[in-house]
Amino acid sequence: ACGSDDAGSGDTDKKEDDKFKVAMVTDTGGVDDKSFNQSAWEGLQEFGKENDLKEKEGYNYLQSNAQSDYRPNLNNLVRQGYDLVFGIGFLMQEDIQKVAEQQKDAQFALVDSVVELDNVASITFKEHQGSFLVGLVAGLQSKTNKIGFIGGVDSALIKKFENGFKAGVLTANPDAEVFVQYAGDFNDAAKGTTIAATFYGKGADVIYHAAGGTGSGVFTEAINRKKNGEDVWVIGVDRDQFAEGIYDKAENKSVTLTSMVKRVDTAVLEVSKQTKEGNFPGGEVVEFGLEEDGVGIAPTEDNVSEEALKMVKEYKEKIVAGDVEVPMTDDEFASFNK
Amino acid sequence: MLTSGYEPIKAYTALFSVIFTDSYFIGETVRQMTPLILSGLAVAFAFRTGLFNIGVEGQLLVGWLASVYVGIAVEGLPAFIHIPLAILAGALAGALWGLVPGYLKAKFMVHEVITTIMMNYVALHVTNSIIRSYLLAPGERTEEIQSSASLSSMFLQEITDFSRLHYGIVVAILGAIVMWYLLWKTTTGYELRAVGFNQHASNYAGINVSKNIILSMCISGAFAGVAGAMEGLGTYQYMTINAAFTGVGFDGIAVALLGANSAIGIILAAGLFGGLKIGALNMQAVAQVPPELITIVIALIIFFVASSYLVHWLRNRINRRGKI
């Protein structure tokens, strides 16, 4: 970016310039949001380590404080000469598009959405597939046959979680009923608590949330109920949320049944590698599903029953093989359910 | 900054060099200033007439949506009609959002601070719901507006190295002039200010107090609505579903008060805010200073300026002379 730094930087930068450099722009959650920003950053760090890059020089990130910061941040990184710039989150789609149109020589990658330009690689995940697997667990392990799903904001992306999950639940347990509610907010823990209270109050004993910070309220409610002797579970999202659900530290007991993990780190690392090797997937949509280990079920399996694990394994194979097509939209779910 | 372990000289160089010398960041700073000026004007206008409008955030959102809607839905108009029409739509929507607290204040003495806070949340949910139900395009947002409604300019972008600078700054400065003119040069402004200072005396002088309270909130809301239109027609060209408030409305409170509720002051304060915010992004990039530090700096500047007797004195002088 700024003139002063370009001019006064001297030869250390020159040396770095020869190397392949990558960077990313976070959304307002910041690089350590315990969610996909953090996961993406871990991917970059891994890439840095593998290629012996220095943090802040060879690989870097910029945090956005507001939606309007995306574009200056993207521009800034391009102007600092990074060879590949990641935008994390579908909210950055428009900005990547514009910057990529203007900076034709730069290379971008966008996580969670698609930009059809030759200098942009689009990375998406098959969240519905992962959600299907945790749906199976929920369907099998629910004793009340009532299961809840809490979405952050009603959107196409979160719908993938909902529909995949519902399909999984019904596959494992056709008698189950799934309550669905969208909080309208990714950051309102109090709302999460209230919705969870409502679901549990209606008899649900497993709730899957895809609601970011609102989800922490779901854990709060579940822990409270567990402490008062109720048998309730939460299914975490994006990464292994076992720790969020711990209600008995000594015994390491958690209300987290399992979690649907989304391996943004894997995707970021993978695309960085390809690009360094000269195989930048520009103009392509790189999809990460069960097959690519882009989504899946969390490694902590303390609370998952043998039976469920077996079923998960079985369906994972079927999905990878293409024998089962997991629905992601409402329409697809409707026909799946027929 | 020294105490927090970052390199202060590098950081400040990063902050100031770009907002004064790098055309891209100059462009971005001005772009950032645009809605800040207008939301500052909205807060200041209400303040001048004795009302505290915390509802700029909500008025901005509805203004944004209305302008984008007109930008999308109306086709085949030349730009010189389409742009003003879309801005007007934003202003009207904002005014409508200001009307509710104004009316409740005038007729039922309901404190405008509560109603405007509540109207913010209503605006957030309603605009999101309208976009989701009627205007949704891929990416959790609306379609892009027609180019005939766009304030963005290839020319401005090119001279600023592809910043998002757009013609909205002209609108914002016009807004500042309008506020100044309206308040100090018209009988309407005379009435609004009189009601703001002393409702009893205004009533005695035959001024319709209720009407002026409502009018004041509407005009304030209109400024906020135009601020939203600047985001919709200029910066973004569309409206996203907002998971949370934009913050521009709340920044407007600080901008207005830092600018002593005067037109010139607001432009300067918005410049300071915009510069610091954009500079902060660069400080992060160059000197690895976390952007939170800039928020802290902004807060300290506000404290400092607000506490300074110099500003107090200036403000009194400006007020007394009845200019600007």
Place this chain on the structure above:
Amino acid sequence: MDYVIEMREIRKEFPGIVANDNVTLQVQKGEIHALLGENGAGKSTLMNVLFGLYQPEKGEIRVRGEKVDITDPNIANNLGIGMVHQHFMLVENFTVTENIILGQEPKNRGQVDIKKAAKKVEEISRQYGLRVDPYAKIEDISVGMQQRVEILKTLYRGADILILDEPTAVLTPQEIKELIQIMKRLIAEGKSIILITHKLKEIMEVCHRCTVIRRGKGIGTVDVANTNRDELASMMVGRDVSFTTEKEPGHPKQTVLEIKDLVVKDARGVSAVNDLSLSVRAGEIIGIAGVDGNGQSELIEAITGLRKSTSGSISLNGKEITNHKPRKVTEAGVGHIPQDRHKHGLVLDFSIGENMVLQTYYQEPFSKFNQLKISNIFDKAKALIEQFDVRTPSVHTEARALSGGNQQKAIIAREVDRSPDLLIAAQPTRGLDVGAIEFIHSKLIQERDANKAVLLISFELEEVMNVSDRIAVIYEGKIVAIVDPKEVTEQELGLLMAGSKQSEKGEE
């Protein structure tokens, strides 16, 4: 000589002005000492210095012979100095007792012991004859009672030196009489009083000595027994002042204001004006005499459109104006000098220039097509300031910064200049010095002589008797008598105002 208070060569400056310039004041024990001076002469400033609200630049203060340094009202309180301020220092939504005990509350297990406090208040109030209701809220009680609360505050704190800053400006004649009794009782108890007032009659009546200040400078101290009103007045103003307003007999013409069977309810919904009828003719001044609270304010508010009337009619020059909006009433030809100049008369944060067009800003030449003609407005204001001798640094000065007297002159200038057919003047001289009063009275008479109708409302009998051509006595919302000022005595008028019917006199 032993003085209980001795202020020597006090100098107090404010930015751009010397409010007290080497003023010396010596008060003897057990006396009532008057402090006299024009509006803005520096009386309140001097007393605020004594009370510790201001720090003097120069000079020394001795209390009971001891040199003291009063840096805080607390110290003054501890020295036994109590002050009743010109503008009351009362918390409006507190009760009488709460106001009195504030800062020195009797406690009972951490709680304010209101019962005990109220009892103590009752005790003191009985001792000095200061009637108050300990549980009433300040906003609900009369100005007279508020005044008594202020005095009780000082007595509760055991003050034996009392400063009363213009205590009578806001009181009715009855209340003034009571206050004078109270003051006499206080000195009989051995207390000393410093009394600020513009009413020379009161000084002559109760004070022992009088110190005069003019434009910040001490002019001297005189024994009241050895002087008279005229001498005091000329000491204060620096020239001779006339007390009886000179005027030719009036020549009343056609009826301008006609009020028939008017009923107006007050804020609590009680009829304050009851079937009131009254007419005012061009070329006459009708004075309304009455004790505060007999419907005067509601009557004015009904005429001027600030309050709705429930029945009856008001017409101006034969045209109905009943329940018209204030602006329509103004445009029909009514001018109004309001009773409360800060609440109704002025926008204190506006410049004096802007205030001068409060009723006319929307008309030519002050605006056109919704645009203000700033230069016309300020030219007009300058002319009025000149003509009515409003003392202000400039037309751009905020009205707030002017002294009360000058604020009042500005309002009068604005209202008289429009030359309304009917001029309503409510307590136009409250708190003003004799020079200013003289000026305002002459303006009212000038209006009358220009064939306008003038309605004067005042609690001050002397004013009503001096200025009016006819006096209408208002009692419980009705005009109970109309009398000729030349044929009535103050005593008779006082009886009428108190509701006695026997001594009915006059034309109707």
Place this chain on the structure above:
Amino acid sequence: MDLMQILGIIIPTAIFAAAPLILTALGGVFSERSGVVNIGLEGLMMMGAFIGAVFTFYGETWGFGSASPWFSFVMAILIGAIFSLLHAVASITFKADQVVSGVALNFLAAGLTIFLVKKIFDAGQTPYLNERIFKSDVPLLSDIPIIGPLLFGKAYVTSYVAIALAFVVWFIIFKTPFGLRLRAVGEHPMAADTMGVNVTKMRYIAVMLSGAFAGLGGAVYATSISGNFTHSTIAGQGFMALAAMIFGKWHPLGALGAALFFGLAQSLSITGQQIPLLKEIPHVFLLISPYVLTILALAGFVGRADAPKAIGKPYEKGKR
């Protein structure tokens, strides 16, 4: 769902969601009753939530066990009071515009808390807390038939602490000499001054109390609802508390009622989506219902609210 079931969900969640609002609004009552506008409640709450999360976390590591949240409350009260001093110094001593100073406080809290979180934890948020305030039955009271389980079953202690504090604050403000002076300072500072009440001192105390209460409110939020602290933990609750305070007419019990009303409206709007009849109403109407209900309530039967007379004006000795 039957009615009891619905009430059984709505009422407890209303009460628990209201606790941070009640506490913060009570803080606002103190400050504004003394004549100092406190729009910085949001920032104070943010600071409280941050302190609550940090010290609960350290309490855990220092072995305070289940007392950790309570330890954090003490710290939040202390640090909240100290943090509010900035507002006090600027607006009381330097006579800064009180609204500006409050806004600055909000900015400062937003920046400082996250900055410190990053310094301390090297992450954008604090870790999840293990020791939190958990729900439990209120002994005896929860055994009362019907209303017992509704009002006292499975509830947070902090909710009842908040409600009890509202009564304590009411007592302090309306019954004690301190309260009398506080209100006098907010209504007519010059009168109070001439009666020997130290206006500056009273206002400092009031602002610091508002910091203490808002700090506690934030800490209660962090330890009972969110379970950690992030940049978005406190997002508007301080403004809602401000609204509750005004809604409650600057009266502690009024603020309590308003906060409970908000809580009830909020939980009704959420739970309503699972109630068969209300399910048919478009989602957005339920989302906005708490806010619309508040506006209607204000317009319908609460109406005029008189702020303390001297509010917003710095006190200058001898100024008229």
